Amino acid sequence: MARIVMKFGGTSVAGTERIRRVANIVRAQAAQGNQVAVVVSAMAGETDRLVNFCREANPLYDPAEYDVVVSSGEQVTSGLLALTLQAMGCKARSWLGWQLPVRTFANHANARVEDIEGERLIASMEAGEIAVIPGFQGVSETQRITTMGRGGSDTSAVAMAAAIGADRCDIYTDVDGVYTTDPRIVARARKIKYIAYEEMLELASVGAKVLQTRSVSMAMKHNVRLQVLSSFVEDGSPSADSLPGTMIVSESEMAQLLEEGTMERQSVTGIAHDKNEARVVLTRVPDKPGAVADIFTPLGEAGINVDMIIQNVGREKGETDVTFTVPQAELARAQALLDDRRDALGYNRVITDSKVAKISVVGMGMKSHTGVAATMFKALADRGINVQAISTSEIKVSVLIDEDETELAVRVLHTAYGLDAEDEAA
């Protein structure tokens, strides 16, 4: 017997037929004697419809009333899933955010969970009732409905799991797990069985869009075991439990699994790519103390996220080229800022390039393995791929390359770190 939180996204509950499929998966978990709480999103497209209504009503909308409107989407699916489970002979009931309650700080439209009252929920689950909970919603101190910002249902589910001391939190999405890299690029990409919170955060932030970053951080904070699974099983049969998804766990659980021999230690767990960066080069910057600070301080103050930085050896004495990356979406703003400060900074030209990609190799194993970065540079050099910039963290090495070489680089590195599966496709 385990206590499980299951979470289904908008695509999984889009329409009564899909809700029936979800109910089958939930029923299978309950039938195994597990205590089950289900967190649901609004039907795909519904939140957009409601947000549009709000925009039409009032472009500068009051977030408190916005929350009244948009929270209704999850309310509908929670009632419908409870009804569907009942039709299958299960005991089930919905619990709205204000009923539990899910208390949040009253930051309307972008609330954060303060505290979830788990007692009544646990009592109901112990009495054999499946709890169905609308994700994304809570209640403020003044008893008004709050919502947690787009995609907040993953976070709701993790917070719920923490509140009721769940053995794990299963997130059903349209992918069936986290892969060593994008399977559309590398056919031999493998599904990762276990991954540490920290690795997942690095992979998520560099483009593996399986889970919301915030939900992974929260799981890490409360030590909630998170599992990613697919809800798109063929014919809707309740075999989801047997599909091995990806389990996201703590570093200490990883260490224990390694000790037991349940998993092998690898230096690199996964490879991510991100084509949304842009490169900026400032040429002939005066090579004097404080010059670099003068460049990056205003960018930081403007909220522009600078990632990689390289300072080239100057071609002329007393001058240097400074290269860095910013998100493409912020490139225009960064350029305007630099143009304004041209005289003060004393550089010659700004050269920008959006045709770049960031390739990252991520793994807890780097902490104990040496030579991970060297392997990367050699593998890329052997194929003639030029590295334009580098950044590293304790568990990640990222390089900036020409965008056209993205797929090649990912494939080369996937092989170099021994990640290729023996058979194609997972």
Added chain:
Amino acid sequence: MARIVMKFGGTSVAGTERIRRVANIVRAQAAQGNQVAVVVSAMAGETDRLVNFCREANPLYDPAEYDVVVSSGEQVTSGLLALTLQAMGCKARSWLGWQLPVRTFANHANARVEDIEGERLIASMEAGEIAVIPGFQGVSETQRITTMGRGGSDTSAVAMAAAIGADRCDIYTDVDGVYTTDPRIVARARKIKYIAYEEMLELASVGAKVLQTRSVSMAMKHNVRLQVLSSFVEDGSPSADSLPGTMIVSESEMAQLLEEGTMERQSVTGIAHDKNEARVVLTRVPDKPGAVADIFTPLGEAGINVDMIIQNVGREKGETDVTFTVPQAELARAQALLDDRRDALGYNRVITDSKVAKISVVGMGMKSHTGVAATMFKALADRGINVQAISTSEIKVSVLIDEDETELAVRVLHTAYGLDAEDEAA
């Protein structure tokens, strides 16, 4: 300064453009210094959509979960109207059923208001905030959402008006008031300025579908002045207040208005017609004590609503024909019941006729005027219209006639009681 509850139905709030029109009408009331609470229905079509989802999910749905799903429609419009009012510079906020709270007896999907907490609402209105309230919804003792059955928003509005001691409750519909008769039949029908609760109930129950009967009964019980107005004013200009609708008031207020000379006493206030009745004739029923009771007792026990009853003089000695009416929808059931009891009742034949219409003249004035029924029979006889059955109450006389003569009868009576307007159309 007055305290007013305004209620808008589903057609009036179908889409953000119509909600803007409603907001204009509401703003005009508030701008006159009135304290305003607005009760809204779900967008037209939305409740049907949600009910269908419930049926698809579970044909034998749990009414508690049904309420979670369908109450969301009014939640959405209340938030959107608050947003729209804010966009126009008004202070406004929504109050959901559980927030006020609107306490109901936990008869899910068909709840009745037990008690509405008006204090916070009054405080908010006194502080200049327009209160926007989703109709149709409340909360049970166990803190679950309840709904009041289809069309319950009129009743919500009246209950709200009673709870906050409103000076009047304005119901905006797609007709702009109650008319002396159906204007599609009589072009000279006049809008009624004042009508007593009792008259309105008689007119509503015989086919003038302007207000829900339950809301009128509740208004009568709590002495809430009800006004019917149209929300379909041209170009959405905030001139609604100047449109004279129909005011539904107590008998004592009517008496006062008569004394003041604000209105004239008339014997008949309005004329209604109803084509949904069917006539049943049992021929050659034994003319003995208890025979009639033997016919009507089983019909009553089966919940079949028998309206008019006539016992003809028997053609043969010791026999009589019994004629009565039932709603057309219940005719088949009534006939089956009578067939089953043919031997016990000892009648000869059952003759049924759905091609009949009930014409009713209604007016508090009948209490003091004499000859009202005589005027009716004479007017109909002069035009050769045959009366098949008659029923009367203190303020109503109804006759059953051939359905084909409905329009003629209504026109004749409208003239006979001096109800025709001087100019065509109101």
